[in-house]
Amino acid sequence: MSILVFAEHDNSSLKADTLKTVAAAQAIGGDIHILVAGSNCADVASEAAKVNGVSKVFVADNPAYEHQLAENVSLLVTELAGDYEHILATALTTGKNFMPRVAALLDVAQVSDIIAVESADTFVRPIYAGNAIATVQSLDSKKVITVRSTGFDAVATDGSAEVVALGSATDAGISAHVSDEISKSERPDLGAASVVISGGRGMQNGDNFKLLEGIADKLGAAIGASRAAVDAGFVPNDMQVGQTGKIVAPDLYIAVGISGAIQHLAGMKDSKVIVAINKDPEAPIFQVADYGLVADLFDALPELESKL
Amino acid sequence: MKILVPIKRVIDYNVKVRVKPDNSNVDLANVKMSINPFCEIAVEEAVRLKEAGTATEIVAVSIGDKSCQEQLRTALALGADRAIQIDTAESLDALNIAKLLQKVVEEEQPQLVILGKQSIDSDNNQTGQMLAALTGMPQGTFASEVVVEGDKVNVTREVDAGLQTVALNLPAIVTTDLRLNEPRYAKLPDIMKAKRKPLDVKAAADFGVDLSARTTIIKVTPPAERQAGIIVESIDQLVDKLKNEAKVIS
Numbered sequence: 187m188s189i190l191v192f193a194e195h196d197n198s199s200l201k202a203d204t205l206k207t208v209a210a211a212q213a214i215g216g217d218i219h220i221l222v223a224g225s226n227c228a229d230v231a232s233e234a235a236k237v238n239g240v241s242k243v244f245v246a247d248n249p250a251y252e253h254q255l256a257e258n259v260s261l262l263v264t265e266l267a268g269d270y271e272h273i274l275a276t277a278l279t280t281g282k283n284f285m286p287r288v289a290a291l292l293d294v295a296q297v298s299d300i301i302a303v304e305s306a307d308t309f310v311r312p313i314y315a316g317n318a319i320a321t322v323q324s325l326d327s328k329k330v331i332t333v334r335s336t337g338f339d340a341v342a343t344d345g346s347a348e349v350v351a352l353g354s355a356t357d358a359g360i361s362a363h364v365s366d367e368i369s370k371s372e373r374p375d376l377g378a379a380s381v382v383i384s385g386g387r388g389m390q391n392g393d394n395f396k397l398l399e400g401i402a403d404k405l406g407a408a409i410g411a412s413r414a415a416v417d418a419g420f421v422p423n424d425m426q427v428g429q430t431g432k433i434v435a436p437d438l439y440i441a442v443g444i445s446g447a448i449q450h451l452a453g454m455k456d457s458k459v460i461v462a463i464n465k466d467p468e469a470p471i472f473q474v475a476d477y478g479l480v481a482d483l484f485d486a487l488p489e490l491e492s493k494l
Numbered sequence: 495m496k497i498l499v500p501i502k503r504v505i506d507y508n509v510k511v512r513v514k515p516d517n518s519n520v521d522l523a524n525v526k527m528s529i530n531p532f533c534e535i536a537v538e539e540a541v542r543l544k545e546a547g548t549a550t551e552i553v554a555v556s557i558g559d560k561s562c563q564e565q566l567r568t569a570l571a572l573g574a575d576r577a578i579q580i581d582t583a584e585s586l587d588a589l590n591i592a593k594l595l596q597k598v599v600e601e602e603q604p605q606l607v608i609l610g611k612q613s614i615d616s617d618n619n620q621t622g623q624m625l626a627a628l629t630g631m632p633q634g635t636f637a638s639e640v641v642v643e644g645d646k647v648n649v650t651r652e653v654d655a656g657l658q659t660v661a662l663n664l665p666a667i668v669t670t671d672l673r674l675n676e677p678r679y680a681k682l683p684d685i686m687k688a689k690r691k692p693l694d695v696k697a698a699a700d701f702g703v704d705l706s707a708r709t710t711i712i713k714v715t716p717p718a719e720r721q722a723g724i725i726v727e728s729i730d731q732l733v734d735k736l737k738n739e740a741k742v743i744s
Contacts, residue, residue: 196655253658253660256623256626256635279651279653279654280653280654282636283623286621286622286623286624286627287624287633289589289620289624290592290623290625290627294708295589295708295709296588296618296624297709298619299617299619308712313520313616313617314511314520314614314615314617315614317510317511317520318520318714318715318716319714319715319717320711320713320714321712322709322710322711323709323711323712324708325707325708325710326708360630360663361661361662363658363659363661364648365659366657366658366659367658367659368655368656369655381742381743417673422656423638423652423671424654429617430612430671430672432654437742438740438743448510449507455717455720459740474720476740477723477725477732477740478723479726479728479729479732489729490733493729493733494733494743
């Protein structure tokens with residue numbers, strides 16, 4: 187029984203989430219191979235070769251895969267799929283984009299966003315924004331699965347897998363990459379940070395997010411936001427934590443001026459420790475917070491920064 | 495151009511779901527149902543493209559029992575021209591939904607299919623991509639901007655690192671993200687007018703698609719409840735708790 191894991195990367199480094207997706211593959215059990223599809227992605231391949239529990243790394247290094255367009259990547263994965271019973275990708279925007287295309291090309295169902303493995307064909311996944319947890323059995327011979335990385339602990343990286351270059355590339359020729367608008371930040375990735383501090387509508391404007399920066403610097407934290415703050419134009423979309431944004435589970439999550447809509451809770455309620463700072467004592471965020479502080483954030487944030 | 499907008503009837507996003515005591519599924523009895531929010535954004539985008547003169551006809555389609563006609567009437571009130579209900583009592587896997595939609599695409603020949611990126615009940619995020627694969631069309635998922643130019647559509651997508659713009663050959667599939675637009679409210683005269691717009695009903699079984707289940711739900715349970723913690727009185731107490739009790743900062 188073999189499992190193919192699709193590597194998340196930006197052509198220069200392997201995303202840590204892939205280590206968690208490999209952990210899901212180990213929970214299923216079998217010979218695990220990683221596919222690195224990209225362009226000038228040799229560094230990613232050598233990182234992938236070190237991932238524990240992986241016996242082989244396939245590298246499809248070609249301009250057709252540079253931006254991991256779903257039309258091209260899905261054809262590549264479908265070509266390789268014959269040898270595998272399970273195909274896994276991380277439930278981030280790349281995997282969410284191309285994996286259902288793979289499933290449909292293979293004429294099998296996809297099980298999205300799994301958080302636990304019960305057996306080789308039965309998986310656990312949140313539904314209704316995490317307000318219910320479903321145990322789902324796939325009846326197809328091949329299982330196409332996306333993995334929510336917060337459900338699994340990363341495997342170590344002291345392995346040494348064989349790296350195999352794949353020759354031909356497939357360009358479907360029906361889509362093209364035009365441009366990227368990538369947010370640059372010196373801070374850790376939201377998905378990988380052990381501390382996250384997020385602001386909501388209570389921040390009042392984008393400038394006030396600077397109040398979070400000093401605290402984030404002291405804690406080595408990533409900065410996130412609620413949908414309300416993103417919709418109001420305070421901060422860009424890639425900072426959104428929630429049902430349709432990023433799903434995070436850091437050791438410490440600090441929610442500032444966030445009321446706690448269920449869609450936001452869906453993105454952070456698996457954090458180990460939750461702190462809420464809100465001036466409304468009735469805010470639903472306090473029902474999930476380990477430590478709540480009822481205070482005006484414009485007083486509390488400078489004081490918190492000075493006392494850390 | 496013709497735009498096809500598949501929509502789904504789901505639990506209203508304001509309702510907190512409860513799991514049935516027998517853990518067979520969630521309890522949807524006497525719960526308020528609505529058009530899936532992402533599908534509503536899809537309808538709005540199609541209507542805007544029609545208002546801009548890009549689109550000429552909008553066809554809304556929904557797969558479900560008779561009750562989803564309510565959501566189709568909502569789409570008609572928002573500006574869709576006609577509607578198709580594909581009648582089935584079964585709750586179908588996304589792949590089977592995509593196969594039925596593939597048949598509708600073959601018949602209607604739309605230049606653009608706009609869907610919600612996911613439904614807020616099953617949270618699968620699959621149908622648009624699967625339909626794209628089955629029809630051989632390119633896909634612009636998680637769209638925050640859609641610009642039709644000649645025989646191409648440029649779609650700006652919300653991705654983990656920020657925004658990505660792709661150019662797709664038409665016909666194409668677009669799935670909507672939250673910030674693509676803000677849907678309008680249907681006005682009363684439009685709601686009245688919608689009642690007279692055409693709504694065809696077709697039986698799912700007549701499409702010649704194998705609709706047998708690909709997955710089964712073994713059980714549905716409530717999530718582990720988080721215990722509400724304590725309210726601290728001051729920043730000093732908060733910092734002390736985080737250092738000495740939770741031990742998450744040093």
